[in-house]
Amino acid sequence: MELNHELIRSLLLFVESNDSLLGVSDDQLRDFVKKQNVSYEQLTYVIRRLEEKDLINAYIQTGSNIVVDMSINSLTFDGHAYLDNIRDPEVWKKTKSVTSKLASVSMDIAVKVASNVVIKMLGLD
Incomplete structure (x- = not known):
């Protein structure tokens, strides 16, 4: 899957704009996907890559080879930078x-x- 830099920027801006100390919930991410006109799978891929680069702290729960719940707790210091x-x-x-x-x-x-x-x-x- 291709890494979508436009989606990365939009997602980082979205996470930063969230005022909850609990982060961005799965429901909020699903709404984000609709507004960005991308698939949940594309978003999941980007979130995994951003977590690998230590730009975000995320939680992804899988079951039966599918993502069943996902959230982003916060941006990291490098993510903010x-x-x-x-x-x-x-x-x-x-x-x-x-x-x-x-x-x-x-x-x-x-x-x-x-x-x-x-x-x-x-x-x-």
């Missing part, structure tokens, strides 16, 4: 412009490109 770099729509637009020159880029590269875009926009390069 990445989101801070891509939050601004202009930064995100420039990041996508740079990364679109290739067929695909890794999450590590996307993080570095976003950081470099911010540095250039601040005139610190």
